[in-house]
């Protein structure tokens with residue numbers, strides 16, 4: 001199984017290193033895409049890129065819409081330098097966010113557009129965040145999509161119409177542990193409607209701990225750390241929703257991730 005979106009550089013993983021790695025191995029994780037979110041975690045993400053993991057690690061670098069304010073003056077130079085030095089890195093996590101309305105759309109969009117241009121310049125796939133902003137994100141993407149080598153919408157939660165537009169633009173749609181909540185009707189309907197060759201699964205760990213997820217022995221009772229081992233649960237849920245065997249969903253989504261990340 002390929003976990004198409006996580007943040008392994010998060011300090012919460014450092015404390016549980018042995019146990020999350022063991023859970024990932026047990027769940028037969030063969031690949032993870034781990035994304036940085038701001039200049040503050042790019043170095044930690046880079047360190048991971050050179051760590052000998054028992055699975056394939058794809059790293060991503062970018063500025064998440066939550067962190068577009070107060071960026072250091074040289075962030076663009078630094079980001080481009082990392083992209084040049086890490087030839088297999090992707091651009092992400094980048095995008096638009098309507099959940100926390102603390103930043104203007106104008107600022108979010110200009111930072112996003114600059115990073116999309118960077119992805120095109122260096123021919124890198126893109127990992128997108130679009131919480132409560134999927135329609136806006138599609139509008140921006142329209143003028144970039146055909147020049148990008150690929151892109152994915154992580155933890156997709158948009159409408160069926162947006163889903164169609166994103167797949168028509170050549171995008172992949174990734175589903176997280178939100179899927180495990182039977183009340184997440186919109187997400188579950190979307191997960192049934194995505195074309196098979198566009199489907200991805202992710203944990204977004206250490207966040208989005210799924211309902212019924214496995215805790216790690218090191219967890220504090222009130223704050224369980226989500227981890228890539230919980231991808232089995234996402235995969236099983238998706239399989240049930242699409243009336244397929246879990247092994248088939250694992251195979252399809254792994255193939256799709258390999259195609260996207262090359």
Ligand SMILES: [Zn+2]
Pocket residue numbers: 005006007093154204
């Ligand atoms: Zn994320």
